[in-house]
Amino acid sequence: MAGPVLVIELPERVPDAALRELRRLLSDLSPRFEEPRPGEYDIKVSAGRLGVGEDDTPAGYRPFIVSVMGPGHGDVEIFEAEHADEPDLEPFIGFEPTHAVDVIAMCNSRIDHITTALLTAAIMDVIGGIAGVEFREDLAQIIAGLPGLVRLVPDPWHVAFGTSDFLRAWASHPDFRLG
DSSP, X not given: OOOOEEEEEESSOOOHHHHHHHHHHHHHHOSXXXXXXXXXXXXXXXXXXXXXXXXXXXXXXXEEEXXXXXXXXXXXXXXXXXXXXXXXXXXXXXXXXXXXXXXXXXXXXXXXXXXXXXXXXXXXXXXXXXXXXXXXXXXHHHHHXXXXXXXXXXXXXXXXXXXXXXXXXXXXXXXXXXX
């Protein structure tokens, strides 16, 4: 069963040096690291390795797919399809995305939501970008006060765009849950 998904929007292609650093980060975090194509990773990550006091035994590792998408990286059709139904993002995040990174949890418990946010933040520390996070309408006031928030779009989408600092702050909040 697939779990939460976060998308990191990027203003340009991920440079080769950043892609090498991303590969190193993910292989360091994961005892299982598979790369079906350059920029696509099948990994298992422990929340404990990301700073959450959770189980670091093999049973505590959570499966993820991380996929860099866009011209020059692959999955161009998926990138285009994901962005075809969205509004113009430039007014919200300051640029029109040309590339993206999907971070997909393959399980859906609370720890998977937290691990997804923290893994996405760690990836953003390497490649940059802005992540869009769906939220429940009643949480808008809480989210509006978090550090690293770039833009809150309460109506009609209920999406918060933010930096890695925003993701870490939101993941540490007691009401945290990815939409």
